Amino acid sequence: MCGIDAALCDSLISLLSRLASVPDGEEGNPTLSNRVVVITGGASGIGKATALLFALDGERVVIMDRNEKAGKETEAEIRSRKGTALFLKTDIGNAQDVETGFTAAAEQFGRIDILFSNAAVQINKPIFELTEEDWDTMVAVNLKGTFLCCKAAAAPMMKQRSGNIVICSSGHAFNSYPGYAGYAATKGGQVAFMRAAAIDLAPYGIRVNCMVPGATDSDLIRYHFSKHPEDEKRLKQKTPLGRLASPDEIARGVRFLVSDEASFITGTCLAVDGGLMARG
Numbered sequence: 001m002c003g004i005d006a007a008l009c010d011s012l013i014s015l016l017s018r019l020a021s022v023p024d025g026e027e028g029n030p031t032l033s034n035r036v037v038v039i040t041g042g043a044s045g046i047g048k049a050t051a052l053l054f055a056l057d058g059e060r061v062v063i064m065d066r067n068e069k070a071g072k073e074t075e076a077e078i079r080s081r082k083g084t085a086l087f088l089k090t091d092i093g094n095a096q097d098v099e100t101g102f103t104a105a106a107e108q109f110g111r112i113d114i115l116f117s118n119a120a121v122q123i124n125k126p127i128f129e130l131t132e133e134d135w136d137t138m139v140a141v142n143l144k145g146t147f148l149c150c151k152a153a154a155a156p157m158m159k160q161r162s163g164n165i166v167i168c169s170s171g172h173a174f175n176s177y178p179g180y181a182g183y184a185a186t187k188g189g190q191v192a193f194m195r196a197a198a199i200d201l202a203p204y205g206i207r208v209n210c211m212v213p214g215a216t217d218s219d220l221i222r223y224h225f226s227k228h229p230e231d232e233k234r235l236k237q238k239t240p241l242g243r244l245a246s247p248d249e250i251a252r253g254v255r256f257l258v259s260d261e262a263s264f265i266t267g268t269c270l271a272v273d274g275g276l277m278a279r280g
Contacts, residue, residue: 036109038062038102040092040149041119043070045218046168049247050116050254055083057255062105062112064090064149065119092119092145102152111160114258115153116211117146118168120186122220127181135182142186143193150197154206163206164258167194169269171212171277191269198267207266209257214273217244240275 037054041047042063048070055061055078063085065071071087078085086108090101106112121141123134150165157163170187172180191210198208215221215235221244225232236242253272256262271277 034058034060035113036060036062036105036111037114037116038064038105038112038149038153039116039118040064040090040145041168042116043067043074043087045220046213046216046247046250047116047118048074050118050251051085052078052081052083053248053251053255054114055081055085058083059114060084060109061086062101062109063087064092064101066091092149093140095148098145098148098152102149102155106156112153112156113160113163115149115163115165116168116254117149117165119145120168120170122183124179124183124224125181126179130182138182138186142183143189146190146193150193150208154197154201154204157206158201158204161205163201163204165197165201165206165208166254166257167208167210169194169210169212171214171271171273173212174277175280194269195267202266207257207262209262209266210269211250211254211257212269212271212273212277213245213250213253214239214271214276215244216250217246235276238276238279239273240279243274245272245274 037059039047039051042051043065051061051063051074061078063071063074068089075085075087088101088104091097119141121138123138125134146167153165167190169190172184173187173191176184194208194210201208250272253270257270
């Protein structure tokens with residue numbers, strides 16, 4: 001017998017059982033909230049890591065991505081770990097695609113609790129080489145896509161009078177390098193949009209914040225390093241912690257922003273960058 005209140009004893013036993021159910025070497029949240037999480041660009045990199053982390057926590061994950069093959073693979077991986085996932089092929093720069101995707105997600109799960117607006121396009125060219133097409137492509141996904149997804153997610157959240165939106169911006173919104181003019185403009189725009197959206201949605205119990213990742217070890221950056229190997233050394237030297245972030249480290253930052261521990265945080269940025277912006 002527990003030498004404490006019986007109900008408390010039962011709660012402790014339940015908690016220990018959930019902790020024991022997490023596979024060795026995997027990090028999970030023993031408090032399973034069963035929230036519905038929409039992740040754009042969820043088929044790879046930071047988006048995939050966040051999808052896997054939330055699924056392990058017991059959340060129901062909707063993966064939106066243009067890459068059908070990678071999206072279905074991520075969906076299958078989550079299901080193989082006994083998680084709940086739905087892949088929806090979505091071009092977030094297309095208003096009809098976004099409306100269809102968010103409608104399908106709400107119909108499937110009955111609500112939307114969290115949006116991680118993560119999908120982005122990066123074209124690295126100096127301003128004198130950047131074309132109008134390059135500019136329009138980044139604006140369509142990084143700015144217009146963010147707006148469309150936030151607006152679509154906000155509709156059910158406003159009815160629920162609760163919700164969390166996290167926009168994945170970039171350190172380029174604050175300090176940039178040669179060849180990032182278009183990308184930096186869209187990432188800076190996301191930060192400004194986030195602040196205004198946080199004010200608009202606060203009366204409905206919806207918090208809006210930005211995640212600002214540092215250089216993260218992903219397929220995208222590895223491809224960049226294959227073309228510009230000197231950049232890997234430069235980035236590590238500029239980062240006070242002296243290394244790249246893992247996608248899981250960024251995902252855990254997103255998880256914090258949508259948790260009860262961050263209940264009074266809205267309209268701001270969380271930099272998970274190893275001190276890169278502190279150095280400037």
